[in-house]
Amino acid sequence: DTGVSQNPRHKITKRGQNVTFRCDPISEHNRLYWYRQTLGQGPEFLTYFQNEAQLEKSRLLSDRFSAERPKGSFSTLEIQRTEQGDSAMYLCASSLGNHRDEEQYFGPGTRLTVT
């Protein structure tokens, strides 16, 4: 397996446009996480899925953000009506889903720039 992949790697969009990111986790992993990382900060949790069920969402995830994992495999994160404050690196991670302390495997991230 090649690890967690994310597409696109970079996205530049104008304020007010909608964007969608995709994450493909490691194939046998049941849990999938989305984090956001701004410059000089650590990643901040956005949401996570156990299979296709979205089990937790952060208060950071405003109603402009929506995430899906329709078949328990890949996931998409959509941001509607983007704002300049949405500019960040969006990280996806996956884990087996068997243990609470298990390692999360991170993708390379999608860097979003809102102009």
Add this chain to the structure above:
Amino acid sequence: AQTVTQSQPEMSVQEAETVTLSCTYDTSESDYYLFWYKQPPSRQMILVIRQEAYKQQNATENRFSVNFQKAAKSFSLKISDSQLGDAAMYFCAYCTGTASKLTFGTGTRLQVTL
């Protein structure tokens, strides 16, 4: 709310020397886990080491070890025999026993010099 604090924005170490990165956390939970993740420049974040809060013994992974002081809520990372490839951002992270999400600190940028 749980918080993770890394008070050293940048650290520098000479190759083959030892360096310690600091991390403190705040929680009211008794069941939790602590992690150190490494983020090399333009590369994916990877797990360096993890520690279960119920274990008194400090975790060790080759050249990486932790000093876990539960009462002080301190979780420092020691890197021995530093190598050029250790240069990266290091993030301390926490998760509770009931949730899977990680709470990260702001990171420490480690430079390794010849």
